[in-house]
Amino acid sequence: MHPFRHLLAATGAVVLLTTLLAACEGEDSGPDAETVRAAEPAGLAAAPAGDVVAASRFLLESASAVVLVPAEEPQAALDRALDLGVPALPDTEPGRAEAKRLGARILAADDPAGAGADPIERAVRPTIAATGKPSPELLAIADLGDADLVRIATDPRRHAPSAKLLRRDPDGALLSLGADDYAVRVVRADAQTVGGGWFATRGKHLVAMYGHPSGPALGVLGEQGTKASVARVRKLVRKYRKAAPDEHFVPAFEIITTVAAADKGPHGDYSARTEVSDLEPLVDAAEKAGIVVILDLQPGRSSFLTQAKEYESLLRRPHVGLALDPEWRLGPKGKPLQRIGHVGANEVNRTSAWLAALTRKHALPQKVFVLHQFQTQMIRNRDRVRTDHPELSTVIHVDGQGSPGAKFGTWGVIREDAPASVGWGWKNFVDEDEPMLDVSQTWRRVRPHPELITYQ
Structure with missing residues (x-):
């Protein structure tokens, strides 16, 4: 009562x-x-x-x-x-x-x-x-x-x-x-999201470049400097607007913020943190250019919530959302590349609840909350994942790589029995896909149309 x-x-x-x-x-x-x-x-x-x-x-x-x-x-x-x-x-x-x-x-x-x-x-x-x-x-x-x-x-x-x-x-x-x-x-407060409106993905599609600002080894976002990254993602968005003139496309950067590492590192969790000061130039440029930022966590033996809290200063910014990558969520004895990691629904829910509370406390625009998944085991008890936070737009990002046939097979499996009210993400791997779908093919063949389309 x-x-x-x-x-x-x-x-x-x-x-x-x-x-x-x-x-x-x-x-x-x-x-x-x-x-x-x-x-x-x-x-x-x-x-x-x-x-x-x-x-x-x-x-x-x-x-x-x-x-x-x-x-x-x-x-x-x-x-x-x-x-x-x-x-x-x-x-x-x-x-x-x-x-x-x-x-x-x-x-x-x-x-x-x-x-x-x-x-x-x-x-x-x-x-x-x-x-x-x-x-x-x-x-x-x-x-x-x-x-x-x-x-x-x-x-x-x-x-x-x-x-x-x-x-x-x-x-x-x-x-x-x-x-x-x-x-x-x-x-x-007229706290609208990037691209306009009150919702992070409703009625719009984010087109993102994925990677780490340190260099090209981790994705296309590191293949050029900050100014060139802004220009490149804008060019990519223009291609989608040409392919689907009636749709609303918004540019985005998905930045690998904590990186799965081969050694324990200072935190003992096989996850290397990127300093906030090293991320700020890209985050600042994105805000100025009207680009969504998604911070991607590869926590190793740490927890997603623990690492998310380390980047609270960035997550308090109106255009910054969060992505959890269970592939790199290790057990207490796990090491990167030994096996594909996983996370339970409870840990996902604790993280989303914290992010929702942060967003509510500061009356921030709705944030995108991304869950990467290309195997069913990567998110355990997925039916218990909460998707009802009004402060968050939850997107399951199906980020498998390979031939189009293999990728569409994964897409179909991951979409089965999904939690209610989730959006969907698709990833194109520039080097690993055999071959990679071009813009027109991505838009025509991936159904439903993804709320988040990422390039790595």
């Missing part, structure tokens, strides 16, 4: 409306509990904050009881409503009419049994139940002052009228019913 809070809307000196936060859907509040049912959270509406009856109509569908608050000496009635967890309405004709609409019996502040009700001898457990699936916090309470109460869509990023309303007064006071707090904050 969430602790209840109350919304206080003032008319003169009289505080008039109390309402509560959500409990779990379908929870039985017990025969001694007063109940309050919230209005359907979908849709778009507003009500003036000073009009408590209007606010009640706006927020509430029904209530088992209410307390009427007199204009003179209202505190006892307000305390009574708070104790019971029921709305407090003004003791006026409109207030009594609203109590009737709610189907509520009227409780007096000095009558603990209420009007004909059985005595309530112990604390009640008030419940607000959404008519749909409740969000973790059904009501987000703000100090409204003279502002309006605003009800917006559950995810205003997906509802243009809600987004427009939020952007109209980004600093104004707000009480939102049913909306995700993170989505509200990024819309109000």
